[in-house]
Amino acid sequence: xxxxxxxxxxLLTFSGLITITFFFSQCKKDDQTSIVSENRVDPEMxxxxxxxxxxxxxxxxxxxxxxxxxxxxxxTTLLQxxxxxxxNIVFPAFPILINDNGLTIxxxxxxxxxxxxxxxxxxxxxAGYGMLTMxxxxxxxxxxxxxxxxxxxxxxTTGEWGMGISIYGGSNITVLSPEAREMWGDGIYVGVExxxxxxxxxxxxxxxxxxxxDGITIVAIDGLKLERPYAAFSNGTxxxxxxxxxxxxxxxxxxxxxxxxxxxxxNAGHGMFVDFGNLMGGGQKxxxxxxxxxxxxxxxxxxxxxxxxxxxxxxxxxxxxxxxxVWGQNTDKAIFTILYGANDVRLTMENPIVKNINNTQLSKDxxxxxxASLVNPKARDYTSITFTSIWPNMTLTGALTPIATVPTxxxxxxxxxxxxxxxxxxxxxxxxxxxxxFSGGYLYKNSNAIANTSDDILFQSERYGTxxxxxxxxxxxxxxxxxxxxxxxxxxxxxxxxxxxEGNEVVSNLDIYKSxxxxxxxxxxxxxxxxxxxxxxxxRKDIDNPKLSAFHVIAK
Numbered sequence: 001x002x003x004x005x006x007x008x009x010x011l012l013t014f015s016g017l018i019t020i021t022f023f024f025s026q027c028k029k030d031d032q033t034s035i036v037s038e039n040r041v042d043p044e045m046x047x048x049x050x051x052x053x054x055x056x057x058x059x060x061x062x063x064x065x066x067x068x069x070x071x072x073x074x075x076t077t078l079l080q081x082x083x084x085x086x087x088n089i090v091f092p093a094f095p096i097l098i099n100d101n102g103l104t105i106x107x108x109x110x111x112x113x114x115x116x117x118x119x120x121x122x123x124x125x126x127a128g129y130g131m132l133t134m135x136x137x138x139x140x141x142x143x144x145x146x147x148x149x150x151x152x153x154x155x156x157t158t159g160e161w162g163m164g165i166s167i168y169g170g171s172n173i174t175v176l177s178p179e180a181r182e183m184w185g186d187g188i189y190v191g192v193e194x195x196x197x198x199x200x201x202x203x204x205x206x207x208x209x210x211x212x213x214d215g216i217t218i219v220a221i222d223g224l225k226l227e228r229p230y231a232a233f234s235n236g237t238x239x240x241x242x243x244x245x246x247x248x249x250x251x252x253x254x255x256x257x258x259x260x261x262x263x264x265x266x267n268a269g270h271g272m273f274v275d276f277g278n279l280m281g282g283g284q285k286x287x288x289x290x291x292x293x294x295x296x297x298x299x300x301x302x303x304x305x306x307x308x309x310x311x312x313x314x315x316x317x318x319x320x321x322x323x324x325x326v327w328g329q330n331t332d333k334a335i336f337t338i339l340y341g342a343n344d345v346r347l348t349m350e351n352p353i354v355k356n357i358n359n360t361q362l363s364k365d366x367x368x369x370x371x372a373s374l375v376n377p378k379a380r381d382y383t384s385i386t387f388t389s390i391w392p393n394m395t396l397t398g399a400l401t402p403i404a405t406v407p408t409x410x411x412x413x414x415x416x417x418x419x420x421x422x423x424x425x426x427x428x429x430x431x432x433x434x435x436x437x438f439s440g441g442y443l444y445k446n447s448n449a450i451a452n453t454s455d456d457i458l459f460q461s462e463r464y465g466t467x468x469x470x471x472x473x474x475x476x477x478x479x480x481x482x483x484x485x486x487x488x489x490x491x492x493x494x495x496x497x498x499x500x501x502e503g504n505e506v507v508s509n510l511d512i513y514k515s516x517x518x519x520x521x522x523x524x525x526x527x528x529x530x531x532x533x534x535x536x537x538x539x540r541k542d543i544d545n546p547k548l549s550a551f552h553v554i555a556k
Contacts, residue, residue, distance in 0.1 A: 052112060057086035071095030071120045079103055083111070091117045091145075098122065100129040107137045107170075113144045121150040121183075127159020128185065130166040136193050137170045144176065149183035151212045151236070157492070160213050160237045161185045167201060169193030174202045183211040187231070191219035197253050199223050212236035214244040214273075215264070220252035224259075232265040235516055238452070240269030242299065245289070247275075250282030250314070257289040264296045268516060268523075269452055271296030271327070275306040276345060279316050287318035287345060294325040298525065300452060302327030305340040305347060321348045328355030331481070331523050332453055333374055333427050340379040347375075347383045357428050358412045358554055414478060415471045415535075416552035420445065421461035427454050430552055441467025444547075448487055451520045459485035459521050464547040468538040476555060477529050480537075483550040484522045486512040497546035500538045501528050509542060521549075527556065 060067065062082040063075055069092075076098040083089060087108055093116030100122070105111065119131055131147050134140055147164040154162070162184025167173055168191050180187030187208035190198055197220045206229040208215030215231025218224065231242030239246070242264030245254055254276065264271035272294060279285045296302040305320065327334040334354045340347055354362045354370055362370065364387050375383050418424050418432040420443040425431045435443075441463040450456040462485075480501060489495050492514035499507035506526045516522045528535070535553060539546030 052090060053088045053110070056088040056090050056112070057082065058090045058092065059083075060092045069094035071097045071118065073097055074099050074122055076101055076103070083109070090114060091119075093117055095120055098131065100124040100126045102130040103132055105132060105134045105137055105140055105142070108139050109137070110141045111143070111145075113142075113146060115144070117144070118146045118148060120148045121162070123150045123153040123155050124162075125154070125156030126162070127156065128161025128163070130163045130189075131180075131183075132164070133166040133168070134170055134173060135168045136196055137173065139172050140170070141174045142176065142178065144178075146179045147183075147187075148181055149211070151182045151184050151210070154184050159184070162212070163187075163189045164208075164211075165189070167191070167198055169196035169198055171199040171201075173198070173200070175204070175206070177205045177207075178203070179207045180211065181207075181209045183213075185212060186214045186217045187211045188216040189219070190217070190221055190224070192248070192252060195251065197222050201225070202227075204228065206230065208242070209233050210235075214239065215242045215267075217244045217246055218254070218257075219246055219248050220254065221257060222253050223256045226257075226259045226262065228261045228263075229259075230263045230265075231267070232263075233267065235268035235522070237517065238269060239273045239304075240267055240300075240452075240516075241273035241304075242267045242271050242296070244270070244273040245275065246273070247278045249278055250280060250285075252279060252282075253285070254279070255286060255288045255318070259289070259291045259294070261293045262291065262295070264294070264299055264302075266297070267299040268520075269300055270304045271299040271302045271330075273304045273306075274320060275304075276316055277306055277308040280308050281314050283314050285314070285316045285318075287316060287320065289319070290321045290323070291325070292323050294322060294327075296325075296327050296330065298329045298331065300330065300332045300521075300523075301336050302330045302334045304336045304338075306338045307340050307345060315344060317344045319346050319348065321350070322352065323348075323350045324353075325349065325351075326353040326355070328353075329357055329359055331357075331428060332455070335371060335374050337374065337376045337379050337383070339376055340383070345382060347379065349383075349385045351387060352385065357430060360412075412555045414473050414553045414555050416550075417469075418458055418550050419461065419548045420463045421457060421550075424455070424457050426458060432458065432550055432552065435461075435463070437471050438463060438467060438469050441465045444488065446487055448519045450485055450487075453521050455521075458483060458550045459519075460487065462487065462547045462549050464545040466539075466541075467546075468536065469551075471535040471537070471553060472533060473530055473535050473553065474555075475531055475533060477527065478535065479554045479556055480526050480528055480535070481552050481554070482507070482524045482526070482548065483552075484510075484512050484524070484547070485520060485549050486516075486518050489513055489544070490518055493543070495544040495547070496542040497544075498540040498542065499524075499546075500536075500540065501526060502530065502536055503538075504528075505540075511543075512547075 091113040093114040095118040164180030200223040202225045204227045208231040416432045445461040450459045
């Protein structure tokens with residue numbers, strides 16, 4: 001998503017105090033990708049007023065004479081010296097390059113980034129880095145930090161720990177309107193430092209896009225307010241979630257968490273991923289996570305929960321609540337639970353809305369049927385689905401009955417084919433036909449397990465080489481979902497190709513392995529218009545052979 005931010009500044013000076021008022025426009029929608037983001041923040045709520053103290057230090061004063069304003073020169077050492085010296089700092093309205101040492105923020109700091117400021121990561125081969133890092137820091141406020149990582153220019157191939165904003169331990173930390181894109185790892189990371197769990201962390205209006213691992217990862221926390229985050233298009237290395245809870249060990253805690261109005265979109269793994277399993281072994285643990293108004297669109301799975309069976313010496317109790325969630329157009333399934341609730345953690349879904357692949361809202365009965373079928377049998381005694389306000393005539397609570405059905409996809413699916421394979425009905429309800437309407441190419445199949453999907457069969461066959469598809473359709477606008485998995489090559493740079501629909505190049509220089517790895521599914525969705533009754537799909541070789549695993553076409 002290309003976010004355009006209209007920022008109007010008024011500088012008013014009263015007794016040495018300068019007040020800057022920021023007005024943010026609504027995040028605008030890219031017609032072919034971003035769907036959730038247009039309603040991410042109410043315009044009135046996006047108005048943020050912050051005061052620049054009279055003693056604020058403008059950090060460009062630490063830059064050398066003749067400093068550049070295009071982010072092409074590394075000023076890390078000079079910036080770090082200023083941050084350690086001054087409590088109130090203002091970053092200028094132009095991009096600045098930093099190296100993989102990053103910037104460490106100590107306690108009692110108030111750092112403001114003016115509109116137009118951006119920290120850019122100098123390409124590195126390091127497995128990990130932190131652009132802005134706080135270690136056991138207290139009383140820190142960051143306002144409007146904009147960070148751009150090096151994932152597309154990274155010179156190494158190992159690791160997954162290149163972070164935008166890292167919070168290790170510490171307390172009373174507030175991050176306002178951060179943007180973190182294209183990190184080698186996570187946009188924001190919250191974890192433990194020397195056994196100290198972060199406390200009282202507030203993050204508002206975050207925009208986290210195109211990060212290689214997760215938008216935001218919470219490893220340990222006691223007191224988190226996460227308000228209106230937008231976490232989208234995470235892809236590259238697991239879990240590829242918008243928002244992820246992943247405690248590393250039994251010494252961690254996940255409690256007193258309130259997430260309000262989160263928006264996740266197009267993540268290759270999960271909109272939200274919650275795994276309490278590693279808390280096991282630490283005696284009795286009590287978890288407490290409430291998520292209000294989660295909306296996910298087109299992530300592979302809208303929400304995933306995981307845990308482990310009790311080891312006999314420890315238990316995990318508490319609540320994970322989703323109130324008024326909307327999970328829609330998920331390419332695999334709306335939710336997925338594994339052994340969840342086996343340790344007395346109650347999973348509650350109150351007033352859920354599910355939309356199928358065509359963006360059609362399911363009825364209350366179909367919603368209940370679908371969600372109940374996706375809850376692991378061992379978790380059903382601890383899972384409740386309730387319909388109250390939005391479905392006033394229906395209340396279903398308590399233990400769930402196994403139901404192994406999914407709702408039927410409407411007739412808006414104009415064409416769907418399992419490329420190189422046989423007919424197959426996927427978990428999203430779409431019936432893929434056996435391979436047809438093609439010309440040229442060769443077939444390849446294997447039986448490799450495909451990660452992050454129950455539809456392995458769709459990705460275990462492919463057509464490759466010089467080939468195309470000509471699909472008869474009624475003239476109109478269609479959404480074409482191209483489904484890929486690299487099941488042959490074992491490293492990046494071995495396969496690269498372009499995709500053309502209706503003669504227009506819609507995907508350029510695609511390297512599937514570089515994007516998601518081997519035996520991992522990858523979907524690309526494009527909106528096109530057909531005027532001649534035939535939808536034409538072709539491929540162009542850059543390195544080795546183009547390939548395709550499956551595709552489907554939905555009328556708009």
